[in-house]
Amino acid sequence: MVYSPGVEMEVGQPVRIRRLRDRVPEDVVKRLGQVGVIRDFKMTDGSGVGLLVQFDDKGSTWFFEDEVELVR
Numbered sequence: 356m357v358y359s360p361g362v363e364m365e366v367g368q369p370v371r372i373r374r375l376r377d378r379v380p381e382d383v384v385k386r387l388g389q390v391g392v393i394r395d396f397k398m399t400d401g402s403g404v405g406l407l408v409q410f411d412d413k414g415s416t417w418f419f420e421d422e423v424e425l426v427r
Contacts, residue, residue: 368393370408370423383416390426391415 364370370393372386389410397405397417406423409415 369426
């Protein structure tokens, strides 16, 4: 599955967490700058598309598409 206006993002691609839109718990703040892999997409409540990103420690968190950047 591919979805992202302007940038093709696919399940399985690595992404870096580049910013956070909202106040989030400390465990999510610690993800800033980390690289994870897109595992799924989620339609949000009209604010865009959410990405489920899984990290090396097997933890995963949802991010908005503008909070991540593709790692090439």
